[in-house]
Amino acid sequence: MSTLEHWLQRYNAGRDALPGAGVPWLDALREEAIMRFADEGWPSNRLENWRHTSLALLEERSFAPAAAPLAPEAVLQRLRRDGEEAAGGHWLVFVDGRHAPALSELGALPGGAEICSLAEVLATHPDWVEAYFGTVEEGASPVALNAALATDGAFVRLARGVALDAPLHVVFIGGVREGASLVRNLIVAEAGAEATIVEHYVGVEGAGDVQAGAAAAGTAGALTNAVTRIAAAQDARITHLKLQEEDRSTVHVAQIAAVQARGSVFASHSLSFGAQLARNDITTRFDGEGCEALLNGLFHVDGRRHVDHHTRIDHAQPRGTSREFYRGVLDGAGRGVFAGRILVAPGAVRTDAMQRADNLLLSPQAEADARPELEIYADDVKCAHGSTVGQIDEDSLFYLRTRGLDEAHARNLLTYAFAAEVLERIGLAPLKRRAQAAIRARLPGGELMEAL
Amino acid sequence: MLDIRNLHASVDGKPILRGLDLHVGTGEVHAIMGPNGSGKSTLAQVLAGRDSFTVEDGSVSWDGVDLLAMPTEERARAGLFLAFQYPVEIPGVSNAYFLKAAVNAVRRHRGEPEYDAMDFLKRVKAEMKAVGMREEFLYRSVNEGFSGGEKKRNEVLQMALLEPRLAILDETDSGLDIDALRTVADGVNRLRSPERSMIVITHYQRLLDYIVPDHVHVLSRGRIVRSGGRELAHELEERGYGWIDEAQATPAAQGAAS
Numbered sequence: 001m002s003t004l005e006h007w008l009q010r011y012n013a014g015r016d017a018l019p020g021a022g023v024p025w026l027d028a029l030r031e032e033a034i035m036r037f038a039d040e041g042w043p044s045n046r047l048e049n050w051r052h053t054s055l056a057l058l059e060e061r062s063f064a065p066a067a068a069p070l071a072p073e074a075v076l077q078r079l080r081r082d083g084e085e086a087a088g089g090h091w092l093v094f095v096d097g098r099h100a101p102a103l104s105e106l107g108a109l110p111g112g113a114e115i116c117s118l119a120e121v122l123a124t125h126p127d128w129v130e131a132y133f134g135t136v137e138e139g140a141s142p143v144a145l146n147a148a149l150a151t152d153g154a155f156v157r158l159a160r161g162v163a164l165d166a167p168l169h170v171v172f173i174g175g176v177r178e179g180a181s182l183v184r185n186l187i188v189a190e191a192g193a194e195a196t197i198v199e200h201y202v203g204v205e206g207a208g209d210v211q212a213g214a215a216a217a218g219t220a221g222a223l224t225n226a227v228t229r230i231a232a233a234q235d236a237r238i239t240h241l242k243l244q245e246e247d248r249s250t251v252h253v254a255q256i257a258a259v260q261a262r263g264s265v266f267a268s269h270s271l272s273f274g275a276q277l278a279r280n281d282i283t284t285r286f287d288g289e290g291c292e293a294l295l296n297g298l299f300h301v302d303g304r305r306h307v308d309h310h311t312r313i314d315h316a317q318p319r320g321t322s323r324e325f326y327r328g329v330l331d332g333a334g335r336g337v338f339a340g341r342i343l344v345a346p347g348a349v350r351t352d353a354m355q356r357a358d359n360l361l362l363s364p365q366a367e368a369d370a371r372p373e374l375e376i377y378a379d380d381v382k383c384a385h386g387s388t389v390g391q392i393d394e395d396s397l398f399y400l401r402t403r404g405l406d407e408a409h410a411r412n413l414l415t416y417a418f419a420a421e422v423l424e425r426i427g428l429a430p431l432k433r434r435a436q437a438a439i440r441a442r443l444p445g446g447e448l449m450e451a452l
Numbered sequence: 453m454l455d456i457r458n459l460h461a462s463v464d465g466k467p468i469l470r471g472l473d474l475h476v477g478t479g480e481v482h483a484i485m486g487p488n489g490s491g492k493s494t495l496a497q498v499l500a501g502r503d504s505f506t507v508e509d510g511s512v513s514w515d516g517v518d519l520l521a522m523p524t525e526e527r528a529r530a531g532l533f534l535a536f537q538y539p540v541e542i543p544g545v546s547n548a549y550f551l552k553a554a555v556n557a558v559r560r561h562r563g564e565p566e567y568d569a570m571d572f573l574k575r576v577k578a579e580m581k582a583v584g585m586r587e588e589f590l591y592r593s594v595n596e597g598f599s600g601g602e603k604k605r606n607e608v609l610q611m612a613l614l615e616p617r618l619a620i621l622d623e624t625d626s627g628l629d630i631d632a633l634r635t636v637a638d639g640v641n642r643l644r645s646p647e648r649s650m651i652v653i654t655h656y657q658r659l660l661d662y663i664v665p666d667h668v669h670v671l672s673r674g675r676i677v678r679s680g681g682r683e684l685a686h687e688l689e690e691r692g693y694g695w696i697d698e699a700q701a702t703p704a705a706q707g708a709a710s
Contacts, residue, residue, distance in 0.1 A: 399540040401524040404557030417544030
């Protein structure tokens with residue numbers, strides 16, 4: 001059975017059980033979305049935007065849960081034990097793309113803050129969702145598949161001026177009993193609202209890594225298809241941190257799309273450390289004057305793993321400021337792709353955009369592509385970009401060795417330091433520490449860097 | 453203590469050191485002066501173990517051990533210290549982490565217990581005070597955004613913490629104003645001891661007013677061409693390096709002509 005038939009069957013068999021089934025606008029949207037996906041299929045490298053990252057492997061794949069999954073409780077416990085409690089925090093947990101109330105824990109919320117699962121809000125207030133759910137046309141074909149089949153996700157609505165006191169952690173534990181998770185998160189911040197939202201994607205493979213062989217052949221493994229839509233109204237401030245730590249056999253395809261009104265501030269931190277293949281499309285559009293965006297990212301690949309970030313910042317209105325920093329650490333025969341598009345629309349004067357992409361190759365087989373794409377249709381703008389692909393700096397290495405550090409320690413230190421600079425931009429100290437621990441766990445000799 | 457014999461070293465096939473001989477006894481301070489391009493920094497880098505230079509011939513014996521056979525980090529742990537002419541900036545690594553890692557690497561080698569965080573901080577703060585560095589420099593990235601003088605102070609701080617047996621100061625005076633030079637020189641002088649040898653590399657006599665050497669050598673075209681006491685430095689100050697080059701070039705030219 002080809003994968004397209006698999007998804008059509010899944011849709012036909014499951015549509016009535018999807019959350020919000022029977023809500024007319026949603027039924028119609030899903031119907032169109034699945035048609036679009038059936039028409040387009042998985043993107044392959046025939047498409048310009050997918051030149052370096054084809055999802056054609058998904059056509060032959062059977063979506064399998066982990067062979068010997070850890071219990072979701074254990075996975076969650078591992079996530080939560082890192083001293084995060086001190087900073088409070090709200091936890092909304094999904095297993096295989098479905099809300100797990102027993103694992104979730106929301107603290108006291110300020111009045112005007114609604115946090116629940118998408119399924120719940122579709123059951124009670126589908127009208128809250130309609131304007132923010134998204135359209136059939138947006139994004140690439142996996143986004144359409146997600147629109148048709150997303151089983152759940154986080155729903156956050158913050159009324160005017162409401163600030164979430166502690167971060168909301170949305171945790172997606174995939175591959176437990178099902179091979180494919182499709183989730184859609186909607187974040188709606190009204191004027192002046194503020195929140196920090198963390199999305200964790202974690203796998204459940206035990207130490208055995210049983211499926212690595214099959215995954216390397218591309219025949220089995222889990223799939224995560226995630227869409228996050230963020231609407232930031234005037235002067236809202238949204239910080240979004242995504243920590244992708246999926247199993248090595250998982251394909252992770254995700255889109256984060258923000259729309260910003262006048263004076264709003266959006267910070268996106270995308271930390272992509274796991275998965276066999278991960279593709280993140282991150283976009284924001286300045287729909288009002290004086291918006292600010294930070295797109296900050298770090299990825300790590302080793303083995304034959306592959307991580308791709310495609311970003312797009314739409315300076316549609318004047319006086320917007322965007323800062324974009326992406327770094328990749330590439331080991332083994334890993335492959336990293338960064339394509340950063342910046343569009344400055346006619347009339348978007350006094351735009352100030354800056355983009356940097358830097359890659360550190362730890363192995364001669366690793367490969368990095370960094371592609372800036374600036375399209376500027378306005379005068380009186382400041383736009384700068386730069387990218388590098390390089391190896392460990394020999395001068396730095398020598399300097400450290402003359403101080404008694406052995407070569408391996410020195411290399412590991414410089415590698416970690418390169419990665420850690422990205423994490424310095426994460427404002428909240430507990431989140432920064434968590435991110436540092438996550439990358440340390442993946443880099444050689446990371447345990448020595450704790451005191452850094 | 454340090455015995456360099458007939459040292460030849462090249463970079464990318466281009467000879468730089470061409471038969472250098474130097475003997476440094478325990479506790480002695482030797483100044484090496486010479487014009488730009490004479491091989492001063494190359495000597496420092498070769499002694500520290502930089503592998504972009506190829507040693508073509510000769511030997512370096514350090515207390516009877518073949519120095520050139522040791523990896524860079526082992527030389528450091530055994531007590532060789534190079535103060536860099538251009539200290540390297542390492543973004544993302546705090547000076548505190550760097551200093552502690554270095555000190556503990558050396559202490560492990562000596563069989564001494566590693567410092568814990570408290571002991572280390574106490575020690576490092578005392579040494580920082582002595583070289584006139586504010587505490588904030590502990591928490592900044594190694595040398596990143598430091599001024600020229602701050603970088604050199606950081607080098608002297610490392611030297612004080614690592615307590616080397618042989619310290620090589622590569623143009624520690626370059627880029628310093630007179631006040632910074634004095635502070636750095638004071639820091640170095642404090643570390644003079646009968647057990648510690650020093651090689652002070654400099655282009656200018658000025659530094660040697662503050663760090664007074666036992667011996668002065670003139671390096672030209674990869675060889676020591678003159679050795680003497682302090683007075684040699686003053687002679688160079690007065691006459692410049694031109695006469696050295698001329699003295700060198702003349703016999704060679706004659707040889708070629710005959």
